Amino acid sequence: MRGRKRGASRWARPAIMLGAAVMLLAAACGGGTEAKGGKVFDSVGKGEGKLSLIAWPGYVESGENDPKVDWVTPFQDQSGCQVSVKYANTSDEMVALMRQGGGKIYDGVSASGDATNRLIAHGDVAGVDVQKLIDAYKNQEIMPALQSPGHNTVDAVHYGVPYMWGVNFLMYNTEKVQKPSSWDITFEPSSPYAGNITAYDSPIYIADAALYLKAHQPDLGITDPYELTQAQFDASVDLLKQQAGMVRKYWAVYTDEIDAFKTGDLVAGTAWPVNLSLLLADGQPVDAVIPSEGVTGWADTWMMSSNAPHPNCMLQWMQWTTKADIQAQVAEYYGATPSNSASCDQLRTDLGEEADTVYHCGDQDFLKAIALWKTPQADCGNGRNDCMDYSKWTEAWTAIRGA
């Protein structure tokens, strides 16, 4: 008989529709994410046996890349905390990873200044009493500029310990590119290397464009490349949109840049010190300069999650990584500069005058001249509230990359 549904199929359709409605309702009423409270750790207990970290590649070496480069195994032997690392490519990734699972998956992160304040504001990271727990602070070894910087110390609470700092310099292929002195070979359309340039694939790269315009279009009045008014921001974005036609490949994964320099697809562009170190170790003809307009850079902090599953191991890791000899080891492998000025003696012994000319170890003035990564906010000080905040940077970056 047509038109008459029998048995199960009669109630199947209404049941499915009811189920779908219930599901949508349940999804809509689901709980959202909430900020957590702020603890301050002032004592270290027994290690929990494990430690899971989020880090920039090259920051947590356990001998896998180079058997002679290992500052993790001695830590594991001493503390009993087995270390596992998740490498992240951008600060945004680090923030997202840190917040996964309510902050209970990873114990700590080596956050740069453009991630730290976001993590602090959202309650993702815990305070640490550095004067009580960290020897490098007790012995006054940390560089003064990095003892209580705004990017990791808020309302006199320290939210981590300083690790390495460094620059995003201009790396170039010495066989194909004449030694540059300015970023113009990466920004000007008349550059002879257009089509083989690279740029960092993250919204924070807009600051590099702003830094370039600070020198080349002074009438825009840019002072801080992270505090940009609408006009300054639009000019930077226009520069980047025009640069997009010259860029062969944007890199976020550091091996992308290394591989492309090896094959010759890229000949010049912004790079991290570790990229240069690894290419040089491979015998590639590359070098890097700090151009006349200046550079952006980063000062990284080891921060601990508010809900860290292994807080004692994390605190021991913070103590370990602020030691002068450990920071010197990291510096020599990665190419960044230690925050612990007591490391400079060892760097000078191992590297000679490079410790001062290349690493600028202990050089406060050089550190202050770098435009360190920080989170752009609408509040740019002096009562003005008209700067572009990071969500605008992200939208603009999508526009630059999506066109």
Add this chain to the structure above:
Amino acid sequence: MATVVARDSRPGLRRRFSAALYRRPGLKLVFLLLPPLAWMVVVYLGSLSLLFVSSFWRVDPFTSAIVHRWGLDNFKTILTEPAFRATAVRTAGIAAAVTVTDVLLAFPIAYYAARLATPRVRNALLVAVVLPLWSNYLVRVFAWRTILAEGGLADSFLGLIGLPGVRLGFTNWAVWIAFCYLWLPFVILPIYVALERIPRSLLEASGDLGARPWTTFRDVVFPLAFPGVVAGSIFAFSLTLGDYITPSLVGNTRFIGNVIFEFVGVSGNVPIAAAYGLVPVAIMAVYLFVARRLRAFEAL
């Protein structure tokens, strides 16, 4: 006199359950379908509906926490911002180009394998078509990256025959080539199956009625193979539409998937990612509707 104790004549629980199912076939069907249906509804549809609902919410700009304030802002953004439109158009455009190219490449191979090859050659050809799928997706994509790199295999080969190197590394051409290669087996196989089912007698009858080979192909072979072509094209189109790994490895471009990945994995902005994720859903709905109108599914 011994008392005979009667055994309890009620059957066991399993027996009673089995009998109940026998009496009610509808109930049997429910138990059979419940596990896969539950997985489908709870895991798949449930997560999709959560995603759909979250596309109406938004995110606090500084702390990146999801705020449950309802609104159509996300949809307005993705429809008006030129970058989102450009990305969607580019993704659909490359997907269409990959589909057309793959169908043009797959049809002759499938036709040869189905109708012209001897059984041994046919088996060898089918193995050859499926062989790349035995290796990992990433390995194949990285292989193309190496081939198309500056001074890589492509350039060396062209240099051997005297042509200048093509600077294809990290361009949209490279993405198109890589996708054509990746999905070709998925397009060849449905067309092969459809062509194999055509009975020889139809072709002979067409010839008897006076049709030239091209007419036979146009009026007999192709309409019968069309469902296979559409099935293969759905593979090529939908797989390209949703992919984000190949564009980021061999190209310098962003697909819909890359933008969604950035929003979720990097900015934590799930609402707008969910809204943008509805774009490929809409595109595929249109594609399948058109395929249905072209009567591609009637053979099923």
